[in-house]
Amino acid sequence: MGADLTASIVVFLVALPLCIGVAAASGVPVALGIVSGIVGGLVVGFLPGSSLQVSGPAAGLAVLVLEFVTEHGVGLLGPVVLISGLLQMGLGMLRMGRLFQSISVSVVQGMLAGIGVPLILSQTYALVDSKQLGTALKNIGGLPQLASDVLADRDKLAALGLGLMALVLCFLWKKVPAPLGKVPAPLVAVVLGAAIAALPAVEVKKVSFGSMVDSIDIVGPSALSHLVDPALLTMIVTFTVIASAESLFSAAAVDRMHTGPRTRYNAELFSQGVGNTLCGALGALPMTAVIVRSAANVQAGARTKVSRILHGAWLLGFGLLLPGLLGLIPVTVLAGVLLHAGWKLFNPPAFAQMWRTDRGEGVVMFVTTLAIVVANLLEGVLAGLAVAVVLVALRMSRMTVRTTREGDSGRLELRGNATFLRLPRLIDELDSLADLNRVVVDARGMSHLDLACRSQLEEWAEQRRKGGAERVELLLPGGSGDDVSPAETGAGAAADFDATADVPGTGTGTGAGTGTGTGTSAWAVPGGDPGPAGPHPDPWSRPHRPEPAVPYAMAAHHPGYPPSPGHSPYPDHTTGPAHPSYPAHPSYPGGPAYGPTPHPAYTAPPPAAGAPGARPWEGVPDPRLHDRPAAGVSWGPEDDWAVQRYGEETRR
Structure with missing residues (x-):
C-alpha cells in the first residue's frame, strides 16, 4: 500500500x-x-x-x-x-x-x-x-x-x-x-x-x-x-x-x-x-x-x-x-x-x-x-x-521463374507464390516462349496460384494451340493441367505412338490424331515386371514408356530364361514361364527386383552400342530426357515414333 x-x-x-x-x-x-x-x-x-x-x-x-x-x-x-x-x-x-x-x-x-x-x-x-x-x-x-x-x-x-x-x-x-x-x-x-x-x-x-x-x-x-x-x-x-x-x-x-x-x-x-x-x-x-x-x-x-x-x-x-x-x-x-x-x-x-x-x-x-x-x-x-497491405502482397508474391530453350522446344518452371501483382512478369515470360513449337509450362511447384495468374496461363496455352503450336503442355498445382496439340481435335494426323496397343498394364485410349491414351497404365522395365501403375514421369506425361516395336532378344542376353508375359512389356514376348527371381536390369537402375536371389547373368554390364543383341537406344541419349539426339548420333530405323516426332534427319 x-x-x-x-x-x-x-x-x-x-x-x-x-x-x-x-x-x-x-x-x-x-x-x-x-x-x-x-x-x-x-x-x-x-x-x-x-x-x-x-x-x-x-x-x-x-x-x-x-x-x-x-x-x-x-x-x-x-x-x-x-x-x-x-x-x-x-x-x-x-x-x-x-x-x-x-x-x-x-x-x-x-x-x-x-x-x-x-x-x-x-x-x-x-x-x-x-x-x-x-x-x-x-x-x-x-x-x-x-x-x-x-x-x-x-x-x-x-x-x-x-x-x-x-x-x-x-x-x-x-x-x-x-x-x-x-x-x-x-x-x-x-x-x-x-x-x-x-x-x-x-x-x-x-x-x-x-x-x-x-x-x-x-x-x-x-x-x-x-x-x-x-x-x-x-x-x-x-x-x-x-x-x-x-x-x-x-x-x-x-x-x-x-x-x-x-x-x-x-x-x-x-x-x-x-x-x-x-x-x-x-x-x-x-x-x-x-x-x-x-x-x-x-x-x-x-x-x-x-x-x-x-x-x-x-x-x-x-x-x-x-x-x-x-x-x-x-x-x-x-x-x-x-x-x-x-x-x-x-x-x-x-x-x-x-x-x-x-x-x-x-x-x-x-x-x-x-x-x-x-x-x-x-x-x-x-x-x-493500404501501403502496408500492398507491401505484404508483393512479398507474398515472390515468384521464381526458370526458362530453358533447346532448339524449337522450351520449358518454363514456376515456383513460389503468384498473385495478380506478378501478372506483368508472368506475361513477359510467356511471351518469350511464343516462337517455340513445343512448350512445357510447369507450375506444379507453386505454393499459391491465384485465379488471375491461372487464367492467364490457361488462356496463353489455348492461344498457342490455336496459333499452330505443335504441342503445349500446362502443368498446374494439384495435379491439374493438360497436354494437348492442335491435331487432337481433328483426324488424319499421325500419332506420336500407339496408346491402344495391347501392352500388359496399359490402359485403353480412343480418339484420332496425335492424342494419347487415357486410363491406368504401367510403364515397363525391360527384362522385368511392368512396374508401378500411373503415367510415366517424363516431360510429356506419356501414358507408358515408348519402346521400339521390335522383339527383344532376351535369350541372346540370358540363355535359358525365355521371355514371359509376366516380365516383358512387348506383345511378341508371349512364351515361357515367369521367372521367380528376376532383379532389375543394370541398364535401368531403380527398376523393381523380382525375387530374393538375382541371377548371375544379370550382373553383366549391358552390351555396347552396335554390339550383337544391343538395343537400338543403348549407347545413345535416353529419348525421354532429350528432345533430339546429340550431334552425330541418331536412333535406328525401327524407331518410327522418334522419326515421326523429330523428322527424317534423325533416321540412322
Missing part, C-alpha cells in the same frame, strides 16, 4: 501539467482536461483490463480535438466522445481488442509520428503566445511571419525564453541525479515557470481556469440529434480508432515494463469505452491510456490499481480546492512541455532505424506520417494501412 501511495503522488504530479496542457492545446477550457483525468483515475482505474496503466487526456488527440472544436464548437465535442465510447465498449464486448495488435508496427510508428508533427507545429505558436493558423500545412506556411513577429515584440521574446526553458528542462532533467532527479520534469518546469512569470517585469499569458463544476456540460438528447452530419460521423470513427489503438499500444508497452499481471485487451478496450462514454456525457475531452503517466506509475514502484485510483482523487481535490493556483501557470511553459511530448511522438531516430531494419516498412512509416500531416489522422492511417 505504501508503494502505491507514493506512486499515486508521482503520477498526479506528472498528470496535472499534462491535463492542463492538453486542454489548452485542444482549445477547450482547462478544467475539462482535469475532468478527463479524474474520470481516467477514479472510474477507469477501478475497471478490469490493465492494472498499472493510467488513463487521461492524451496529447496525441490534442490536434484532432482542436480542429474539431474550431470547426464545430465545444458543444458538439461531448456527443462525439460519448458515441465513440459506446463503440469502444461494443468492440470490447465483441472481443476485438486483439485486432489492434495485428496492425503493422510501421503504421503504428508512422501514426505516432504523424500525431507528433502537427502537435509540434501547433505548440510552436503557443510557445510565443501566438494563435496558431489551423492545419499543419498552414502552420508551416506561417512560420516565417511568426519569426518576424517574435523578433519585433518584447513580450513574445520573453514568452519564448520561458518556453525554451521548460523544453530544455524536459529534455535534460533525466540527467539530474537522485533524489532531485526523481521529481517529474514537467512539474519542475511548471513551478519554475510560474515563479519567473510572477516577476513584475515579465508579461506573458497565463492559464485561465474557472470553476470545474461550471465547465461541465451534460449532453442532452438535442445535442445527439446533430450526429447525422457525415463530418461528425467521420470524427466519431476517427476518435474510436485512434483512442483504442493508442490505449492498446500503450498497454503492450507497459506490459514490457513490469512482471505483474498482463493486460486483458478486450477488457481494457471495454474499460476505455466506459471512460470515454462518461467523459462525453460530461462534455469533457476524450481520454486514452497515456504512456507517460503509465511509465511514471511503474517506475515509481506501483503494484496494484490503487495508485492510479488515488491519482484521480488527487486531481479531484486539486481542481476543487486549489483552482486558483492554476491561474499562475504560463501558457508558454505548458507549450514547452507539450513540445517535448510531441518530439517523443515524432521520434526522428525511429525513421532511420526502421529504414535500416526494413526499407519497405520504412516507406510505410514515412507514407503514414506524411499523409497525416498533409491530410488528417484517419486518412493518413488508412493510407499507411
Whole structure:
C-alpha cells in the first residue's frame, strides 16, 4: 500500500501539467482536461483490463480535438466522445481488442509520428503566445511571419525564453541525479515557470481556469440529434480508432515494463469505452491510456490499481480546492512541455532505424506520417494501412521463374507464390516462349496460384494451340493441367505412338490424331515386371514408356530364361514361364527386383552400342530426357515414333 501511495503522488504530479496542457492545446477550457483525468483515475482505474496503466487526456488527440472544436464548437465535442465510447465498449464486448495488435508496427510508428508533427507545429505558436493558423500545412506556411513577429515584440521574446526553458528542462532533467532527479520534469518546469512569470517585469499569458463544476456540460438528447452530419460521423470513427489503438499500444508497452499481471485487451478496450462514454456525457475531452503517466506509475514502484485510483482523487481535490493556483501557470511553459511530448511522438531516430531494419516498412512509416500531416489522422492511417497491405502482397508474391530453350522446344518452371501483382512478369515470360513449337509450362511447384495468374496461363496455352503450336503442355498445382496439340481435335494426323496397343498394364485410349491414351497404365522395365501403375514421369506425361516395336532378344542376353508375359512389356514376348527371381536390369537402375536371389547373368554390364543383341537406344541419349539426339548420333530405323516426332534427319 505504501508503494502505491507514493506512486499515486508521482503520477498526479506528472498528470496535472499534462491535463492542463492538453486542454489548452485542444482549445477547450482547462478544467475539462482535469475532468478527463479524474474520470481516467477514479472510474477507469477501478475497471478490469490493465492494472498499472493510467488513463487521461492524451496529447496525441490534442490536434484532432482542436480542429474539431474550431470547426464545430465545444458543444458538439461531448456527443462525439460519448458515441465513440459506446463503440469502444461494443468492440470490447465483441472481443476485438486483439485486432489492434495485428496492425503493422510501421503504421503504428508512422501514426505516432504523424500525431507528433502537427502537435509540434501547433505548440510552436503557443510557445510565443501566438494563435496558431489551423492545419499543419498552414502552420508551416506561417512560420516565417511568426519569426518576424517574435523578433519585433518584447513580450513574445520573453514568452519564448520561458518556453525554451521548460523544453530544455524536459529534455535534460533525466540527467539530474537522485533524489532531485526523481521529481517529474514537467512539474519542475511548471513551478519554475510560474515563479519567473510572477516577476513584475515579465508579461506573458497565463492559464485561465474557472470553476470545474461550471465547465461541465451534460449532453442532452438535442445535442445527439446533430450526429447525422457525415463530418461528425467521420470524427466519431476517427476518435474510436485512434483512442483504442493508442490505449492498446500503450498497454503492450507497459506490459514490457513490469512482471505483474498482463493486460486483458478486450477488457481494457471495454474499460476505455466506459471512460470515454462518461467523459462525453460530461462534455469533457476524450481520454486514452497515456504512456507517460503509465511509465511514471511503474517506475515509481506501483503494484496494484490503487495508485492510479488515488491519482484521480488527487486531481479531484486539486481542481476543487486549489483552482486558483492554476491561474499562475504560463501558457508558454505548458507549450514547452507539450513540445517535448510531441518530439517523443515524432521520434526522428525511429525513421532511420526502421529504414535500416526494413526499407519497405520504412516507406510505410514515412507514407503514414506524411499523409497525416498533409491530410488528417484517419486518412493518413488508412493510407499507411493500404501501403502496408500492398507491401505484404508483393512479398507474398515472390515468384521464381526458370526458362530453358533447346532448339524449337522450351520449358518454363514456376515456383513460389503468384498473385495478380506478378501478372506483368508472368506475361513477359510467356511471351518469350511464343516462337517455340513445343512448350512445357510447369507450375506444379507453386505454393499459391491465384485465379488471375491461372487464367492467364490457361488462356496463353489455348492461344498457342490455336496459333499452330505443335504441342503445349500446362502443368498446374494439384495435379491439374493438360497436354494437348492442335491435331487432337481433328483426324488424319499421325500419332506420336500407339496408346491402344495391347501392352500388359496399359490402359485403353480412343480418339484420332496425335492424342494419347487415357486410363491406368504401367510403364515397363525391360527384362522385368511392368512396374508401378500411373503415367510415366517424363516431360510429356506419356501414358507408358515408348519402346521400339521390335522383339527383344532376351535369350541372346540370358540363355535359358525365355521371355514371359509376366516380365516383358512387348506383345511378341508371349512364351515361357515367369521367372521367380528376376532383379532389375543394370541398364535401368531403380527398376523393381523380382525375387530374393538375382541371377548371375544379370550382373553383366549391358552390351555396347552396335554390339550383337544391343538395343537400338543403348549407347545413345535416353529419348525421354532429350528432345533430339546429340550431334552425330541418331536412333535406328525401327524407331518410327522418334522419326515421326523429330523428322527424317534423325533416321540412322
